[in-house]
Amino acid sequence: MCNGPTVKKIDPLPGKHSNTNVPKAIGAARQYELTGKPADQTIAQFFWDRMVHHHSYVIGGNSNYEYCGEPDKLNDRLSDNTCETCNTYNMLKLTRHLFGWQPSAAYMDYYERALYNHILASQHPESGMMTYFVPLRMGTRKEFSDSFNTFTCCVGSGIENHAKYAEQLYSYDGSNTLYVNLFVPSVLQWKAQAAVIEQRTAFPYSNSTALHFKVQQPKQLRIKLRKPFWLKGQPQLLLNGKPVTAEMGNDGYLIVQRVWKNGDKLSMALPMDLYTEAMPDNANRVAIKYGPLVLAGNLGNTRPDPVVGVPVLMTANRNVHDWLKPVPGLPLQFAMQKIGQPFDVTLQPFFATYKGYYSVYLGLFYTTRLGETPAGICCGKATTASH
Numbered sequence: 291m292c293n294g295p296t297v298k299k300i301d302p303l304p305g306k307h308s309n310t311n312v313p314k315a316i317g318a319a320r321q322y323e324l325t326g327k328p329a330d331q332t333i334a335q336f337f338w339d340r341m342v343h344h345h346s347y348v349i350g351g352n353s354n355y356e357y358c359g360e361p362d363k364l365n366d367r368l369s370d371n372t373c374e375t376c377n378t379y380n381m382l383k384l385t386r387h388l389f390g391w392q393p394s395a396a397y398m399d400y401y402e403r404a405l406y407n408h409i410l411a412s413q414h415p416e417s418g419m420m421t422y423f424v425p426l427r428m429g430t431r432k433e434f435s436d437s438f439n440t441f442t443c444c445v446g447s448g449i450e451n452h453a454k455y456a457e458q459l460y461s462y463d464g465s466n467t468l469y470v471n472l473f474v475p476s477v478l479q480w481k482a483q484a485a486v487i488e489q490r491t492a493f494p495y496s497n498s499t500a501l502h503f504k505v506q507q508p509k510q511l512r513i514k515l516r517k518p519f520w521l522k523g524q525p526q527l528l529l530n531g532k533p534v535t536a537e538m539g540n541d542g543y544l545i546v547q548r549v550w551k552n553g554d555k556l557s558m559a560l561p562m563d564l565y566t567e568a569m570p571d572n573a574n575r576v577a578i579k580y581g582p583l584v585l586a587g588n589l590g591n592t593r594p595d596p597v598v599g600v601p602v603l604m605t606a607n608r609n610v611h612d613w614l615k616p617v618p619g620l621p622l623q624f625a626m627q628k629i630g631q632p633f634d635v636t637l638q639p640f641f642a643t644y645k646g647y648y649s650v651y652l653g654l655f656y657t658t659r660l661g662e663t664p665a666g667i668c669c670g671k672a673t674t675a676s677h
């Protein structure tokens with residue numbers, strides 16, 4: 291890749307086999323770490339930017355039939371063979387290298403997106419079996435490996451995937467700064483500082499996390515908590531139950547620096563909100579998200595009727611709160627309110643969708659009376675049902 295287009299900042303991916311190229315970028319990253327050659331750094335960083343921001347679907351995965359297409363053109367590339375799982379396994383590795391050079395919440399926002407919505411979504415939670423592709427065709431379902439008769443590359447990397455959830459939860463700068471990257475229950479044995487930090491949370495089933503400090507002697511430590519891009523409202527931190535202000539770093543992390551005593555507790559509210567994320571090349575094909583989670587419309591266990599098709603959203607109102615309501619007693623599930631055509635469905639986290647048919651992307655249609663212009667659409671007029 292050194293003498294190729296990537297070092298000249300020309301997107302190398304259109305028409306290329308995705309997962310042949312991600313490991314090359316990881317190789318360039320490692321080479322940069324060993325030699326300091328700026329060209330290798332450029333390759334790794336530029337490649338990451340192109341893949342994440344121009345070739346990835348909402349779940350953080352990439353490729354259709356293992357290949358990348360034109361940048362920002364994903365609308366017509368939804369099939370049963372999207373998002374090879376190895377690609378994301380490797381993109382997480384590349385992200386870790388880049389974060390190590392220059393820690394930034396933006397890298398961990400991608401990491402969290404891909405971890406919850408592709409990697410966690412790629413394993414059958416009962417059998418432990420794994421996916422090769424994660425299909426995003428509207429009205430599809432996941433196909434999992436079996437114990438003896440399938441062994442794709444994604445089973446090989448997949449066996450690693452599900453043993454690696456603890457890998458990037460925390461980082462530290464070699465001194466007394468700790469980055470809290472992800473909100474996962476865990477115990478950090480920080481040997482260099484003779485400190486133990488336990489993170490207690492049920493996130494995303496709860497909307498807060500708390501760090502419990504165990505130190506033998508009071509310790510001056512700089513704790514940096516990632517402010518996720520999806521956080522609803524202003525950050526709210528409590529130190530031993532009392533509000534504490536944190537400095538906002540230009541790396542996107544909230545900083546709490548103090549002398550920590552044994553038994554101290556730092557908690558952070560993590561309120562989430564519903565919102566839509568559209569295809570880059572079609573504003574009227576959207577995925578619905580809640581915080582970092584991609585939601586999938588649950589279509590049941592029967593293959594959707596090809597004549598009826600999968601439900602679409604029939605509205606000009608893009609305010610998702612008006613037509614999606616939490617299902618009482620079922621956390622992270624939301625029911626459509628008279629907006630789906632031909633019928634409403636319930637949405638649930640994509641990672642928890644493994645038995646039936648589903649749709650991650652939904653078509654947004656709107657109806658108007660003759661002469662009316664629907665809100666938020668500048669040029670829609672005199673139509674009855676326009677896409």
Ligand SMILES: [Zn+2]
Nearest residue numbers: 374376443444
């Ligand atoms: Zn694979």
